[in-house]
Amino acid sequence: MNSIQKKILVLVIAVLFIMVAIWTSLTYYNQKMQNQYNEILERYLIMNEVTSESQQIVAALNNYLIEPSESNLKELNLNKNQILRTKERVSKFRNVDNDYALTNYENLIDSLVEITTQSVLARTGQQTEDYLSAFSEASRISKYISEMTLTLIDMELKTYDRFYRSIIDSSGELRMLGIWLLLLITFVVLLLAHWFAKRITRPVNQLTQAAHELSLGRFDLKIEVDSNDEISFLAKMFDKMRININNYLSEIKQKAQLEHELQESKLLLQESQLRSLQSQINPHFLYNTLDILSKKAYLEGSEETSDLLVSVAGLLRYNLNNLENSAALFEEVQVLKKYIDIQHARFTDRLHFHLEVDESCLDIKIPRLTLQPIVENAVIYAVEPDENGGSIYFRVKNEVDYVRIEIEDNGPGMTEEKVKQILHMNSKEVGGHFTGIGINNVVKRLSLFYSCNDVFEIESKVGIGTKVILKIPKNNEG
Amino acid sequence: MRKLVIINLSFVSVVLFYFTVVSGSKVFKSDWELPRATEQVNTKHRLVLITQELETPFWDKVANAAMEQAKKESASLEVWGSYGNNREDFLKKIEIAIYSQVDGIIVQGLDTDEFKALTKIKAASYGIPIITVANDVPMGDSLRKSYVGSDQYLAGKMIGEQLLADMGTAGEVAIMIDKQYQYFQKQRMEGIKDALKEYPNIQIVVIEMQDAREQVMATTKDVLNQNPNIDAFIAINADILAAMVQEIESRSQIERYYIYSCDDDYESISLLNQGKINGIIEQSPEEMGTKSVELILKWLNNEKVPLDLNGYLTDIQVVKASNVR
Structure with missing residues (x-):
């Protein structure tokens, strides 16, 4: 996980690392310079030591010559050893420039030691002349040593002149480097801090923006945060929440729609039932009465009237059944025939009804009272107004995956607007219907029954006629 | 806009980085090279050329030639000495x-007791060979190994002959x-x-x-006073010459006198160029320098033992005023 904490830590570590690197290198540099200084200074000090030690030798020699005691001799030897040791150290200072002078210097020291020894020997041998001259020589050599020391130091100074200057120069350079470094680091750290801050705050801003959008109710915008820290996690969760809310919302909408549709179908059903109930004013009484009338007519020799009454009674019976049940197409067709019989009695020759039924399709289920209202409509609009009557064609055809039912008339037809109006209008004021059920009701029931909208079609042309087509799906169990 | 800002920022950071790097490299690359330390004691022969008259044209020539020769033979040579005839120094x-126990000393001879004592006793006791150069001190007095320089007797003789040629066979x-009296x-x-x-x-x-x-001026005055008929002056020692000529000039016309110098130091040459003196002896300082180093190294390398005790004579010639003009 790449957390904000980690980011901050990285920034701090980076800055710290730079600081440490600079500190280390500067310390190293300083140490180096210090060491060089010390080394040079040490050379001077050691050379100076040689001078003072040579003087000490001379002093010790003098003491010994005056008073040749054991302790003085010891002192003298001590000094001699000391100066020889120092000589060893001096010999390490040899370089190209001072090679000659340093050799001379060392030899001078040797000469001093030698002369001292000679002097001591002469003193032991009581050769006064010799030891005194050796002493004076020793003191001269000592003097030369101090001079040579100065010469050497002088030479050192000349040799190191360039070196000192470069040290002075480079300390100037160091100051410049410090300034540049300060500027660079300030700049870089500012940039880094800005960048880090941005990396941390930008996702937060994006999230805030997204939250704002959500609060405005826009659930369809994807929440995108281009980072990989906690904020991104938060954003992902937020996005998930948004998606969930969005899903819930659409679900609720769908449910509402479904409920609405359900309500509608219920209403339609109620309406149909109401209509059918209205038309059932004491239906059994009517039915029985019609039966009696039919028998009476038959007995009186009016067979035609008797048949008509039977048809009316059959139609009534069918209507009295529960509308919610579906019926076979066969039953519907029978009812239709009865209805047509009745209408024939009314219009006699003016109504020409042609029936073409594919018998194989008659067992398909369709809702009750769907065909009769359509044919009734055709009778009302195509046959009734015309003095010469009209023709109505009823066809049932077997298609591949549906049964095609056509009801065609040769009436005045309708305009397209009218067709639309019929299909979408849910008016209830349709007068003159036998069952009181309008086309509109049929359309809706069909579409609810089959849960699809293309079951019902109207083809109509003004002056030619109207054709209603029902496409009943075969695989429907309803 | 954003792009511009980024470009500017990167430019600034690149510039800063560049200067920092340049500055850093200056600091850390500055060569603190100390003179190379030589671990071993140099086994080259250490020679020293000592003269009384440092930085005179004559001795500069000797020193340069000697240096060159030493370099050629990869010996180390240093030129020491005093300025202006400071004998003590x-x-x-x-x-x-x-006392420094150099391997060989090439020295301008000085005919004094101190010099002799040093060369004869001290140098010998340390076993340091000495070659005199330009000016000799007899072998018996100095225990020098050899002498490299002009034949001073010949120089005197040549001056004398030149005088005869200029002045004729009569005169003071x-x-x-x-x-x-070196x-x-x-x-x-x-x-x-x-x-x-x-x-x-x-x-x-x-x-x-x-x-x-x-002293020189006073003496010259005396000479001129006491010997009014004097015709010629010969300065055995070039140190005398300048003061002498000045004194003569102040007294009378200098062209009257025949004046000669046995040295070819700076003053002699300039006086000769001015026509104030008639001739000088020109020596061969380069040859002296070269030869002396060569000889002492031969001695040290045991190539040529013993050296010619009478010395190795270098070329001399008389330079006349007329030649210069």
Whole structure:
């Protein structure tokens, strides 16, 4: 996980690392310079030591010559050893420039030691002349040593002149480097801090923006945060929440729609039932009465009237059944025939009804009272107004995956607007219907029954006629 | 806009980075190279050339030639000495050289007891070979290994012959000599005298003097006063010459006199160029330098033992005023 904490830590570590690197290198540099200084200074000090030690030798020699005691001799030897040791150290200072002078210097020291020894020997041998001259020589050599020391130091100074200057120069350079470094680091750290801050705050801003959008109710915008820290996690969760809310919302909408549709179908059903109930004013009484009338007519020799009454009674019976049940197409067709019989009695020759039924399709289920209202409509609009009557064609055809039912008339037809109006209008004021059920009701029931909208079609042309087509799906169990 | 800002920022950071790197490299690359340390003691022969007259044209030539020769033979040579005939300093330098146990000393001979004592006793006791150069000190006095320089007797003789050629075989000649009578001066004088002794008409006056300037002038004045007929001056020692010429000039026309110098130092040459003196002896300082180093190294390498005790003579010639003009 790449957390904000980690980011901050990285920034701090980076800055710290730079600081440490600079500190280390500067310390190293300083140490180096210090060491060089010390080394040079040490050379001077050691050379100076040689001078003072040579003087000490001379002093010790003098003491010994005056008073040749054991302790003085010891002192003298001590000094001699000391100066020889120092000589060893001096010999390490040899370089190209001072090679000659340093050799001379060392030899001078040797000469001093030698002369001292000679002097001591002469003193032991009581050769006064010799030891005194050796002493004076020793003191001269000592003097030369101090001079040579100065010469050497002088030479050192000349040799190191360039070196000192470069040290002075480079300390100037160091100051410049410090300034540049300060500027660079300030700049870089500012940039880094800005960048880090941005990396941390930008996702937060994006999230805030997204939250704002959500609060405005826009659930369809994807929440995108281009980072990989906690904020991104938060954003992902937020996005998930948004998606969930969005899903819930659409679900609720769908449910509402479904409920609405359900309500509608219920209403339609109620309406149909109401209509059918209205038309059932004491239906059994009517039915029985019609039966009696039919028998009476038959007995009186009016067979035609008797048949008509039977048809009316059959139609009534069918209507009295529960509308919610579906019926076979066969039953519907029978009812239709009865209805047509009745209408024939009314219009006699003016109504020409042609029936073409594919018998194989008659067992398909369709809702009750769907065909009769359509044919009734055709009778009302195509046959009734015309003095010469009209023709109505009823066809049932077997298609591949549906049964095609056509009801065609040769009436005045309708305009397209009218067709639309019929299909979408849910008016209830349709007068003159036998069952009181309008086309509109049929359309809706069909579409609810089959849960699809293309079951019902109207083809109509003004002056030619109207054709209603029902496409009943075969695989429907309803 | 954003792009512009980014470009600017990166430019600034690149510039800063560049200067920081440049500055850093300057700091950390600055060469603190100390002179290379030489671990071993140098096994080269350490020679020293010591003269009384540092930084005179003559000795500069000797020193340069010697240096060159030493470099050629990869020996190390240093030139020490005193300025302006400071004898005390000169002797001290010799003493230091001896105590420093150099491998060989090439020294301008000085005919004094101190010098002899140093070379004879001290140097010998340390086993340091000494070659005299330009000015000799007799072998018996100095225990020098050899001498490299002009034949001073010949130089005197040549000056004498030149005088004869210029002046003729009659006249008064004043020979001006340093009171200290160094060995080379004596030789020069003998040469002059030998050249002139066959001509009885030439009278020689030998005048001794201190080489301090006032002394020289005073002495010259005396000579001119006492010998009004004097025709020629010969300065055995070039140190005398300048003061002498000045004094003569102040008295009368200098062209009257024949004046000669046995040295070719700076003053002699300039006087010769001015036509104030008639001739000088020109020596070969380069040859002296080269030869002396060569010889002492041969001695040290045991190539040529023993060296010619009488010395190795270098070329001399007389330069006349007429030649210069």
